[in-house]
Amino acid sequence: MTAGPRAGIRLVVADDHEVVRAGYAGLLATQSDFTVVGTARDGAEAVRGCREQSPDVVLMDVRMPVMDGIEATARLRGGVTAPRVLVLTTFDLDEHVYDALAAGASGFLLKDVTAERLFEAVRVVAAGEALLAPAVTRRLIAEFARLRPRAPAPGTLSGLTPRETDVLRLLAEGLSNPEIAERLGVGEETVKTHVSRILSKLGLRDRTQAVVRAYESGLVVPRLP
Incomplete structure (x- = not known):
């Protein structure tokens, strides 16, 4: 080294x-x-x-x-x-x-x-x-979650509020912050705050890991081809 x-x-x-x-x-x-x-x-x-x-x-x-x-x-x-x-x-x-x-x-x-x-x-x-663009991340993770399914881990998202859970679901579906804000009828800064809290509560470092966690927890189910 x-x-x-x-x-x-x-x-x-x-x-x-x-x-x-x-x-x-x-x-x-x-x-x-x-x-x-x-x-x-x-x-x-x-x-x-x-x-x-x-x-x-x-x-x-x-x-x-x-x-x-x-x-x-x-x-x-x-x-x-x-x-x-x-x-x-x-x-x-x-x-x-x-x-x-x-x-x-x-x-x-x-x-x-x-x-x-x-x-x-x-x-x-x-x-x-x-x-990665959110849609690319979602496509990649969804594909392998579908090919190699794992049993959902119960309780992994229990610390999130209902609104934070909604934000995580939309993030995992490939929506950007502005798109999530429009879907939920809130400001983009509010979405950024929710994302930061989600990462903190789940002990994650970035959005990519949040997408992985959403699929592995069963919050988002991979679409069949």
Whole structure:
């Protein structure tokens, strides 16, 4: 694991292919507000490095030796200062992407992403915003919830108010904040407040995790094709 000084958005790149790993690290280092504080060859090294360097964002390959990106993401999520994880994948409708999102990743990027899109994604996730368009998140999670159904976890949403439950349901159905506000007849700032409270009450880090929780709790049922 290599390390660098503290500045701007701190990043770790985890990929078992040296050329890919070095390529992403070099590309990210061209941005004045990014600092690549480490690279990792596998998930176990990524977890150790993140605990040492406390990055803001990790670019995480899914398929790696020793420990894959899914397990590494789950282990990082339990940390006190857990970084946000961007999963690197070859196919957008890959079951491993769903597993990574369920494990705590904030979003995913295809490996052929353009440089500008990569930079934008890192900044968006570092700021705590949703990387994926709500409709894309819903489509992905709904598809794998349908293919691999799980028994609803009772009581997981019991701490939410009826209005917060309504907001979570609409969020999971793919509506944006303005669309939720229009549907419920409230202001957009009110919706943002509800979303923040939902995340806080459920112990979630972002909207992507809220969508996962809505499906796994049974609040939203995947549509059959």
